[in-house]
Each structure stands twice: as structure tokens, then as C-alpha cells.
Amino acid sequence: MRHAPRPGRLLRLALHGLLAFALLAGSPARADELLVFAAASLKPSLDAILSTPQAVALGAKASYAASSQLARQIEAGAPAALFVSADQDWMDHVEQRKLLVEGTRANLVGNALVLVAPKEHTVKLDVAPGFALAAALGEDGHLALAEPNSVPAGKYAKAALTRLGAWDAVAARVVSADNVRAALNFVARGEAALGIVYRSDAVSEPAVRVVATFPDATHAPIVYPAAILAGHDTPAARKLLELLHAPAGQAIFRDHGFDAPPK
Numbered sequence: 249m250r251h252a253p254r255p256g257r258l259l260r261l262a263l264h265g266l267l268a269f270a271l272l273a274g275s276p277a278r279a280d281e282l283l284v285f286a287a288a289s290l291k292p293s294l295d296a297i298l299s300t301p302q303a304v305a306l307g308a309k310a311s312y313a314a315s316s317q318l319a320r321q322i323e324a325g326a327p328a329a330l331f332v333s334a335d336q337d338w339m340d341h342v343e344q345r346k347l348l349v350e351g352t353r354a355n356l357v358g359n360a361l362v363l364v365a366p367k368e369h370t371v372k373l374d375v376a377p378g379f380a381l382a383a384a385l386g387e388d389g390h391l392a393l394a395e396p397n398s399v400p401a402g403k404y405a406k407a408a409l410t411r412l413g414a415w416d417a418v419a420a421r422v423v424s425a426d427n428v429r430a431a432l433n434f435v436a437r438g439e440a441a442l443g444i445v446y447r448s449d450a451v452s453e454p455a456v457r458v459v460a461t462f463p464d465a466t467h468a469p470i471v472y473p474a475a476i477l478a479g480h481d482t483p484a485a486r487k488l489l490e491l492l493h494a495p496a497g498q499a500i501f502r503d504h505g506f507d508a509p510p511k
Contacts (some may be wrong), residue, residue: 282484283327284310285318288332288427289359289401289445292452293504294332297497306484314427315339316398322347322477329480330355330489332472334428334446335400339473346478356492358507361404361462361470364467364484366438367455375412375460381442382417384397390443391424392422392434400470401428403445430458446470448505471510 286294291312298308311318311328315338322328322342331348333339342348363381365371371384385391393509394402402424409415425431428445435443443456450458474492476485489498498508 253406275469282306282308282329282482282488284308284330284332284488285326285328285329286312286320286332287312287315287318287400289334290472291429291450293501293506296443296500297492298479300491300496302491304489306488308488312427312429313392314399316395316400317427317438325454326383328477329482329485330474331477332474332492333400334359334470334472335403335468336471337403337471338400339475341464344476346413349476349478349481352481352486354474354493355509355511356472356474356508357498359470359472359505360403360464360507361408361467362445362447362458363462364435364443364445364450364456365441365459366435367457369441369457370506371442371459373460375466377464378413381409381414383420385418385421387439390421390434390439391418392423392425392431392440392443393444394428394431395424395426396446399427401431401444401446403410404467404470408444408462411466446505458466469510472506 274510289497294310297303298310313337315333318331319338319341323345331342337455339353343353363375365376373379373381373384393405396402396406406415409418423434425434428449431443432449432453434440437454450456474489476489
């Protein structure tokens with residue numbers, strides 16, 4: 249049986265992930281690149297879309313991190329042309345600072361919140377009020393989440409656990425990751441007994457299995473809005489946004505575990 253890592257190792261892993269994403273998101277765009285700032289949970293699906301001939305012809309590239317980090321980098325003048333957030337709050341943050349091109353913001357995809365465990369673990373849980381999440385972690389186990397006070401996936405997870413009456417029992421055992429993909433990796437490596445991530449993350453990682461899905465009523469709707477950023481309203485940016493919303497792009501998102509965008 250693999251054991252949870254020491255707190256110092258968890259901290260080093262989290263800092264390493266933060267540095268890697270910060271360096272990636274902070275890299276300057278080349279003149280011939282169309283840069284998309286996208287929530288980390290979009291990486292497998294958006295990489296697939298950006299590898300299509302239509303997107304390659306536009307010079308489209310993506311930089312992934314937590315929506316909170318990306319929004320602050322946009323506010324600081326990062327050279328992204330498009331922003332895809334994992335919640336409405338961080339897109340609102342950017343829009344309130346008049347950094348979106350008016351009329352381009354629209355919901356792109358939806359998602360679901362799931363409880364995951366390492367593939368070989370046999371834990372069974374029904375997500376319901378008062379469910380025994382703390383007991384399922386075992387004596388030394390940790391619960392991996394994206395940072396629950398600012399990162400969308402972590403905020404959804406904390407809201408759901410609070411609504412279900414389980415947050416207080418597990419709060420001290422939470423490992424806060426820089427983004428949801430980092431939380432997923434803690435579980436995939438067996439360094440956390442359980443984690444709460446998006447369904448699309450679980451679909452992309454064969455080393456984890458879904459234990460249960462959180463009812464929609466336990467958290468705000470999981471919606472990914474997308475928009476063109478001020479100063480980058482070009483034909484190429486509009487074409488790329490159109491590709492993301494087009495049936496072919498939406499089919500790729502669905503193949504990776506996302507839902508159709510809420511109306």
C-alpha cells in the first residue's frame with residue numbers, strides 16, 4: 249500500500265507545479281502565435297482542438313493554469329488573445345476591468361464534479377448529506393483539491409462538501425494544489441487517498457477511477473465562458489473562437505468528458 253507523502257514533499261510538489269505553470273503562462277507570445285489562456289482542466293481537449301489543421305493554420309497555442317492565475321496575468325498585461333475560464337467569477341473579474349472585447353463572451357462548455365481514487369483502490373461512497381468522507385480517507389490519507397478559496401475546481405469542491413456537511417471533518421486533511429490537474433496528479437500517483445476534480449480530468453487519467461459524482465444541486469453550475477481579450481480583436485482570434493464553438497470543436501470537448509454549454 250502506498251502511503252501519503254510527508255507534508256514537506258507535498259509542499260515541494262505543489263510549488264513545483266506552481267512554478268511550471270507560472271513559467272508557461274508567463275512566456276511571451278511570438279508575433280505569429282495566437283495565444284489562448286485556458287483553465288488547466290481544458291488541456292487534453294483544447295490541445296486536441298489546437299492540433300487540427302484549422303487551428304494550426306491560425307498559429308494557435310495555449311497556456312494553461314488556474315483561472316485565477318490567468319485572470320491576474322491578463323490584468324497585468326499578458327499577451328493572450330483569448331481567455332477560457334473554468335468559472336464565471338474570473339471571467340467577470342476580467343470583464344469588470346474592461347479587458348474583454350464586447351459581444352464575444354459566451355459559454356463554451358460545462359462539466360461535472362467527481363470524487364476520484366487511485367485506480368487500484370476499492371473504496372465505495374455514495375455522495376449524500378453526512379457521507380463518511382473522512383472515514384474513507386483512512387487514518388493518514390489526504391484529500392486532494394485545487395486551492396479551495398480561489399481556484400474554480402477547489403471552490404466548487406468546498407461548496408459541495410459544505411452543502412453536504414462534510415467540509416469541517418476533512419478540512420484539516422486537504423492538500424491544496426495549484427490547479428485541478430495538479431490535484432488529479434496527487435491522486436494518480438497515490439499520494440492522496442481521494443481527490444475532487446472535474447469529470448473531464450478523470451476521463452483523461454487512466455490511473456484514477458471515479459468513486460462518485462456530486463449532485464448538481466451541491467454547487468454552482470460548472471460553466472466555462474470564453475472571450476476575446478481587448479487589444480486582440482483580429483480575424484484570426486474570431487476564427488479561433490468560432491472553431492471552439494463549432495460542432496467539430498464541441499464534439500472533441502464531449503469526447504473528453506465535457507457537457508454542451510449551458511444556454
